[in-house]
Amino acid sequence: METEKELCFERMPGRCGKHGFSALGGGHVGSRERKPGKGSEMRQSRTFIPTLKESPSDAEIASHRLLVRAGFLRKVAAGIYEFLPLGTRVVQRISRVVREEMNRAGAQEVILPIMQPRELWEESGRWAKYGPEMMRLKDRAERDFGLGPTHEEVVTDLVRSNLSSWRDLPLNLYQIGTKFRDEIRPRFGLLRGREFIMKDAYSFDRDEAGMQRSYRDMYDAYARIFTRCGCTWRAVEAATGLIGGDVSHEFMVPAAVGEDLIAYCGDCDYAANLELAEYRRAEPACGEGKPASKVHTPEKRTIEEVSGYLGLDPERFVKCLMLLVEGRPVAVLVPGDREANESKLERVLGTVEFRLFNEDDWRRFPQYLQGFVGPVGIEVAEVIADASLRGAGGLACGANDKDYHLVDVEEGRDFKPHRFADVTSAREGDACPRCGGSLHVEAGIEVGQVFQLGLKYSEAMHCTYDDEHGNTKPMYMGCYGIGITRLMAAVVEQHHDERGIIWPVEIAPASLHILPLDYQREGRRAAAENLYRSCLEKGLEVLLDDREESAGVKFADADLIGIPYRAVIGKAFDEDGLVELQVRATGERERMSAKRLLSRLADLGVRIRHEA
RNA sequence: CGGGGUGUAGCGCAGCUUGGUCAGCGCGCAUGCUUUGGGAGCAUGAGGUCGGCGGUUCAAAUCCGCCCACCCCGACCA
Known part of the structure; x- marks a missing residue:
């Protein structure tokens, strides 16, 4: 029946696709006419959110366990996951933050291929260097391809063949897309998957100073991105590995399950991955002059x-x-x-x-x-x-x-x-190389990394431009990655309790969760529907638990899913016609009218969202 | 790739040592009634090639061999 309605709407002229889902949800409630709102429909009874009471046996860490239990994620094969509707929304929320900040920093979004010809990788020398981590395959004509673990080659090729004047620089191109790395050992759910979603950006500049400026802009954009996503983070000096280049920083989210160790100074701002963290040596002990x-x-x-x-x-x-x-x-x-x-x-x-x-x-x-x-x-x-x-x-x-x-x-x-x-690792308590203060060591999850590539790819692949004097010069490049799906897991690592996830507002799958208890009671139901509708009309992302489940089930699922604010329609409504606003993070509760609730949310910093 | 472990219903598990009333439990799911401020109750019901292939045996979830998948530790690493 709903399918028919949907088809029917699709065939109606003048209806745009984005309201298709609204039409479906609206049809479900009954025949009440309403204008489609700005927010998208999310009725729990009609949304694919398969929550689990028990933890899947293969999930070890909190983020993996909770994302699966709360119905955000399912595994298809080792290191390969499906994102269900809620998971997809979070990916989209994070992507939106990333887009806004990248665009604000002057980068331009593109879409690059995941399957890339061997020839490009031969040019940079990485076809041989990358090893089995790059997934390789042949097409029907036996031509070699690799699934892009990163996109320097493709983007460099794109730029060199279509841009040649100094007037067109600087340029910064980015994409948000799926990467594949055939990890030797995928683990920890989204933290080390084989297929994952990444934002990668590439800057092209005329000279080193330009590159450094682009690098700084990206660094600042990253700082804003991770802060907006609700993370506690730390930028550290980093090794460049297979990507190459000279200067690099990693953005780390401190977490016990992190696979990287970082050293940072308690007194100054020195911070570096333990792979390269320096430390000041103490005066060496000397002997008593006795012969060996x-x-x-x-x-x-x-x-x-x-x-x-x-x-x-x-x-x-x-x-x-x-x-x-x-x-x-x-x-x-x-x-x-x-x-x-x-x-x-x-x-x-x-x-x-x-x-x-x-x-x-x-x-x-x-x-x-x-x-x-x-x-x-x-x-x-x-x-x-x-x-x-x-x-x-x-x-x-x-x-x-x-x-x-x-x-x-x-x-x-x-x-x-x-x-x-310097061939030994720094450790807790060593002296800071800059100021002599005390170094601390902590584990972190790397959610982003920025590199000054210099001329590595542009020289190897002849990515050049003509300067204002007609001289041909190689471009100075930088590249900048953010593991979107890894960031999603990192946020959960930082924001959860024994009951479930606690999403930061900016990247939550919805801002408000409406919980009418005993949905069949007509007064409550109507109140919930009204609140839901006014949220949608205001463009607030909202999930309505319209299931005929017991209060306990609704609360437990709501805690698990972790939408930051909750409007409970129950006792308080019967007594005074009020809804109860609950804060997932703190458990605070406050009774108020439905009308006031919306302005209260705005006061709390809930952004009214519009469909992307 | 080395070491260890696990594969039995959608999920979590028992059964395997000692082959034969051994196809089981809890959750979930379906239907009905009762319930609805913290994972409800009763009743009825559906659902499994016991990871795959081969072997031993009168008989295999159970014993043997090979393979596959997944997880953990390590090696390795965006």
């Missing part, structure tokens, strides 16, 4: 074992890590109580082709005795020491002799690294 001596340490191999056996602090040890770097052994020296930092090593070594010795490597190079290697007298292609070991004395280390260690070793006297570098 050999001590018997039978079967003591780990720092823990040897330090316990010799009664020396682990920090007085030199941990000698054996690395296989492009097939050659390299020794890396770090203080015994410190962890080597893989991404720092990557930059210091200038390659990603390295690993810690595995069992085979120890067998292949029997001159290195596992558990007893040390810097003194070691024969190896290169010895790299962490900066904190420069000039240190009174050290203990492996003796390169089975069951022996050395003590009273001094750097400079007993061994000399080929070079010193």
